[in-house]
Amino acid sequence: MNEDKTILIVDDEAELLEMVRGIFVRAGYGQVMTAGNGPQALALCAARRPDLVILDVMMPGMDGFSVLRELRRTSSVPVLMLTARSEAEDKFTGFESGADDYLAKPFLPRELLFRAQAILRRTSPATGHRVRLAAAEVDIENAAVRRDGQTFPLTAKELQLFRKLYENAGRIVTTGALCETVCGPVWQGYECTLATHIRHLREKMEANPSRPVSIVTVKGLGYRLDLPDAKGAGR
Amino acid sequence: MNPVRRFFRRYVFSTVGLLALLLFTNIAVLVVLLGISEVKGPSDRFQIVDFCAHLQGGGSSWQADPEAIGMLKEERAWAMVLSPAGQVAWEYQMPAELPRAYSSGDIAQFSRWYLEDWPVTVWALDDGSLAVVGRPKGSMAKYYVSLGRDYYDFLTTLACGIFYINVLLVVVLFIHSARRVEKAMGPILNAIRSLADGKPVRLQEDGELAEINTSLNRAAAYITRKDNTRAEWIRGISHDIRTPLSVILGYASELEESGELPPWAREQAGAIRRQSEKLTSLVADLNLTTRLEYALRPIDQKKLDGVELARQAVSEVLNDGLADCYTLTFMEAHPGRHLPVAGDPALLDRMLSNLLRNCIRHNPGGCRITVTVAPAPATAAGCLFIIADDGCGVSPAQLQTLNRGGPLASTQPADPAGEHGLGLRIVRQIVQAHRGRLSFSNTSPHGLTVTIWIGEK
Numbered sequence: 202m203n204e205d206k207t208i209l210i211v212d213d214e215a216e217l218l219e220m221v222r223g224i225f226v227r228a229g230y231g232q233v234m235t236a237g238n239g240p241q242a243l244a245l246c247a248a249r250r251p252d253l254v255i256l257d258v259m260m261p262g263m264d265g266f267s268v269l270r271e272l273r274r275t276s277s278v279p280v281l282m283l284t285a286r287s288e289a290e291d292k293f294t295g296f297e298s299g300a301d302d303y304l305a306k307p308f309l310p311r312e313l314l315f316r317a318q319a320i321l322r323r324t325s326p327a328t329g330h331r332v333r334l335a336a337a338e339v340d341i342e343n344a345a346v347r348r349d350g351q352t353f354p355l356t357a358k359e360l361q362l363f364r365k366l367y368e369n370a371g372r373i374v375t376t377g378a379l380c381e382t383v384c385g386p387v388w389q390g391y392e393c394t395l396a397t398h399i400r401h402l403r404e405k406m407e408a409n410p411s412r413p414v415s416i417v418t419v420k421g422l423g424y425r426l427d428l429p430d431a432k433g434a435g436r
Numbered sequence: 437m438n439p440v441r442r443f444f445r446r447y448v449f450s451t452v453g454l455l456a457l458l459l460f461t462n463i464a465v466l467v468v469l470l471g472i473s474e475v476k477g478p479s480d481r482f483q484i485v486d487f488c489a490h491l492q493g494g495g496s497s498w499q500a501d502p503e504a505i506g507m508l509k510e511e512r513a514w515a516m517v518l519s520p521a522g523q524v525a526w527e528y529q530m531p532a533e534l535p536r537a538y539s540s541g542d543i544a545q546f547s548r549w550y551l552e553d554w555p556v557t558v559w560a561l562d563d564g565s566l567a568v569v570g571r572p573k574g575s576m577a578k579y580y581v582s583l584g585r586d587y588y589d590f591l592t593t594l595a596c597g598i599f600y601i602n603v604l605l606v607v608v609l610f611i612h613s614a615r616r617v618e619k620a621m622g623p624i625l626n627a628i629r630s631l632a633d634g635k636p637v638r639l640q641e642d643g644e645l646a647e648i649n650t651s652l653n654r655a656a657a658y659i660t661r662k663d664n665t666r667a668e669w670i671r672g673i674s675h676d677i678r679t680p681l682s683v684i685l686g687y688a689s690e691l692e693e694s695g696e697l698p699p700w701a702r703e704q705a706g707a708i709r710r711q712s713e714k715l716t717s718l719v720a721d722l723n724l725t726t727r728l729e730y731a732l733r734p735i736d737q738k739k740l741d742g743v744e745l746a747r748q749a750v751s752e753v754l755n756d757g758l759a760d761c762y763t764l765t766f767m768e769a770h771p772g773r774h775l776p777v778a779g780d781p782a783l784l785d786r787m788l789s790n791l792l793r794n795c796i797r798h799n800p801g802g803c804r805i806t807v808t809v810a811p812a813p814a815t816a817a818g819c820l821f822i823i824a825d826d827g828c829g830v831s832p833a834q835l836q837t838l839n840r841g842g843p844l845a846s847t848q849p850a851d852p853a854g855e856h857g858l859g860l861r862i863v864r865q866i867v868q869a870h871r872g873r874l875s876f877s878n879t880s881p882h883g884l885t886v887t888i889w890i891g892e893k
Contacts, residue, residue, distance in 0.1 A: 214679050220686045227690070259675075285678035307682035307716050310689050373751040377744035389741065389774050419754075421766040422747050 204231035206321060207249060211235075211242040211268065212257040212283070217306075221255060221283075224310045225317075239263030243271055251278060253317055258284035258295070266298050273299040279324045281316060283308070319368060332367055334415040335429050336408035339363060346405040353405040358383050362398055366416065366426035375423040399424060448614045452607060459603065483507070484559040484569055487515070491526075494563045495519060498526035513569050514554075518543070520564040530570075548580045620645050627652050634730060636660060663730045674723040681719070685712040721858040724786070728865040735780050735869050742775035742819030742890065743768055746809045749788035753796075761802025764792070769810030775819035777890045779870045784890065787866040790859045791823045791886055797859075799827030803883065817892035818872075826883040830876075838876040863888075 208225050210233065212218045218235050225233045234249060236242035238260055246254065254272070258265035269280055282295040285306045295303050301320050304313060332339040337348035341364065344355040355363065365382045366374055380388035380395050399418075403410040417425045490504035498517045505528065508515055514529040522543070524536040534552060535542075543566065547558045551568070555576035559567045583591070624645060627637040637656035639649035691697060691705035750766045758764060777784070788807070795805045803825045812818040830838065841864065863886075867874040873889040 216683050217679055217686075220683050224686065224690070285675045306678040307685045307712065310686050372755040375744060375747040375751050377741060377747060392772070419751075421768065422751050422754075 204229060206230055206253065207232040207234065207251040208253050208255065208317070209234045209236060209242065209245055209249070209251040210255045211237075211239070211260070211265070212255075213237055213260045214257075217257075221313070224313060228314050239265075239268040239271075242268055246272060246276060246278065250276075253321055254278055254280045255283050255313075255317070256280050256300075258282055266294055269295070269298045269300060279320045281313075281320060283313075323368065333429065334406055335427075336415070337406045339367075339406065341367075348406065348408075355405070356401075359398055359402050359405075362395075363402060363426075366424060370426045370428050373419045373422050373425045377423075379423060447617075448611055451610050451614065455603070455606060455610070483511075484557050484567065487569060488559050488561060488567050491517065491561070491567060493517075493526070494565070496523065496525045498565070500526065500528060508569070511569075511571065512575075513571050515567065515569045517561070518566040518568060525565065549578060624648055624652065627656070631656055631659065634659075634663070667726050667730050670722055670726045674719045677715070677719055681712055681716055685709060685716065688712060718858070721862060725858050725862050725865060728862070728869060735783070737778050738781060740777050740779060740781055740784070742777045742821070743773075743809050745777070745781065745784050746788060746807055746821060749785055749792060750807050752785075752789060753792045758796075759802070762796060762799075763804045765804070765806045767806060767808045769808060769820075773811070775809060775811055776817075776892050777819045778893050779890055783866045783869065787863050787888070788821060788823070790863050794859050795823065795825040795827065795884075799825060801827075803827035812889055812891070816889065818890050819892075821888045821890070822885060823888075824879050824883060824885040826879055826881075829878055829882050829884045835876055835878060 208230050210218055210221050210225070212221070212235075215237070218237065222233050222235055232249075232251075234245055234251065236245050239262060242254070242256070245251070256265045256268060260268075263271075265282060265284065269282070272278065272280065279301040280299065282300045282303045283306065284295075284303070301324065302316050304316055330341050332341060337346050339346050339355075341360070344357075344360045346353040346355060361382055362379055365379060376392055376395060377388060380391040383395070383398070384391050399416060400410070403413050403416055406415055407413045415427055417427055419425055487504055487507050490501045490507070492499050492501070496519045500515070504515075508528055514527075514531065516527040516530050517525045518538060519525040522538045522540065524530070527536075531552075531554070534554075538546075543558075546556055546568075550556070551570060553573050554570040555573070555578055556568050556570045558569075561567055620643065623639055627639050627649075630637050631652070637652060639653055641650045641653065643649075688705045688709035692702050692709055694702065694705075697705070747766060750764060754764060792805065792807070795803060805823070805825045808820075808822040808824070810820040810822065812820055838860070864874060867888055867890075870890050872891060875887050877885045877887070879885045
């Protein structure tokens with residue numbers, strides 16, 4: 202699935218550049234390009250149109266934020282900022298400039314890969330992408346669940362909730378985070394409605410909604426989507 | 437209210453109070469003096485009345501008893517009684533040069549002024565006779581004042597008006613003077629307050645207090661330069677160390693997971709990876725604690741839900757994977773109730789995360805950890821975060837140190853996890869930055885309980 206993706210890594214540190222390139226090559230990404238400075242990165246972006254840019258912030262000459270702003274004038278390519286600056290204000294600057302995610306150095310290779318995969322999944326979902334659950338299959342593109350030969354349509358809010366759970370599959374998603382996904386930053390008082398949506402999702406996706414195995418309640422905290430072919434934080 | 441304003445307001449109030457006290461004292465002294473003069477002062481009317489009571493007779497024949505004579509002697513006075521016809525009917529020690537007969541005009545004149553320079557007092561007797569008592573020359577002053585009623589009322593009103601205007605003037609002048617002091621002192625006091633809060637200070641170096649302003653500016657510049665140098669140094673180190681650490685961590689992690697390497701090599705790569713992660717954590721903590729210490733990290737005051745904050749912190753720890761020997765439970769004292777707090781979500785999350793990871797780090801044999809969120813006590817709004825474990829806990833001496841806010845080294849003397857002691861320091865700094873409260877207690881029968889209160893405003 203990753204062979205057809207093109208990744209561009211931009212950093213002025215040659216050793217780090219080589220290490221990150223190795224991580225993506227070993228993870229099966231077909232085309233991994235590198236650039237040592239901003240202008241080179243912009244030229245490569247224009248010529249090769251990568252699917253994802255891993256961009257360092259602190260570079261001599263043109264810094265990462267400037268590269269990102271320049272890039273955003275002509276392209277909506279997803280960008281993951283990779284930087285030695287971890288202060289919150291730097292993160293905000295990155296997001297304001299149009300970054301899709303932000304990862305502080307030092308990082309674990311696996312975390313970098315997970316974040317890259319999550320961005321790619323969000324920004325270019327595979328057509329006809331289906332999620333296999335223990336008792337059902339969810340067709341995200343068509344907002345439908347197929348179980349026992351039957352098809353159950355998903356409402357817009359149910360689909361939003363399922364996407365959120367799927368993006369964090371194997372991880373607990375708190376009640377507040379789920380409510381916020383559906384109704385924005387002022388979500389207080391929505392918990393009962395959320396419980397209703399979750400019940401409806403279970404009725405469509407679980408063999409026995411009273412004993413759910415895919416959308417699991419984590420008492421007091423929220424819910425977790427468990428996929429049959431994944432363990433822990435894996436997909 | 438601004439403390440500087442409060443200080444000067446109190447100054448003005450106390451001054452006005454002093455003025456009122458002064459006024460009251462004056463009035464009290466006046467009343468006392470009047471009372472004393474009423475009791476002890478020369479009361480001619482009384483004396484002459486008293487004297488007249490000892491006179492007997494009528495018409496042209498009058499007698500004074502020995503007591504009356506004694507009273508005159510005591511006063512070194514002379515006396516006479518004028519019959520209704522103006523003839524002297526009785527006399528005592530009367531100067532020879534004085535006439536023995538008086539017309540009504542003479543009587544009208546001396547009764548108000550003097551009789552040949554002798555100050556005299558008069559009293560009308562029952563039969564129309566007139567008793568006259570003369571004092572030694574120069575022993576009394578006699579003034580006769582006669583004013584028109586309108587003019588008298590005007591004078592009284594004027595006197596009162598002048599009195600009140602004076603009082604008002606004193607108060608206004610005083611407030612004006614206090615304002616001037618406030619104007620001059622206010623910026624200095626504010627600057628000292630800002631210095632205490634670690635904020636930059638820049639005062640105008642002119643006016644009467646220019647010298648103090650210059651000194652304060654110099655002190656502020658020195659403190660800022662020192663703090664910035666230290667913070668920049670740590671920040672620079674932390675930045676410069678991140679890239680090499682990324683390479684070490686990245687390759688070590690790849691080698692640890694590589695199937696082509698023998699187990700011992702993967703184990704060694706794992707050790708490098710773990711130590712690199714520790715270094716990463718140390719660098720991040722050092723950077724954060726410095727930024728909090730020198731107030732370089734702005735506190736983002738947002739309205740948050742305390743329950744959701746705790747949920748996210750607990751979920752993060754669970755999502756990162758928790759060994760089977762630990763149980764982590766989340767509890768709400770009042771399920772379904774929102775507990776609003778004001779604060780920086782990233783910092784508050786860091787605070788809870790540090791405490792939870794502390795429980796795990798200091799209890800390598802496992803423990804049960806409970807995170808409870810509860811409403812603040814009735815006297816305060818906000819939220820209580822209670823993180824309790826049933827692990828090894830701390831000694832009473834360490835507990836005392838923790839509650840005293842003393843230097844927070846690792847709570848474990850021989851810490852196998854190699855804790856650098858910044859975790860709790862950061863927790864304390866975050867609580868202080870949010871004007872919250874932090875306390876430590878022992879969990880029964882063993883373990884440690886940390887209680888944090890974060891307010892709503």
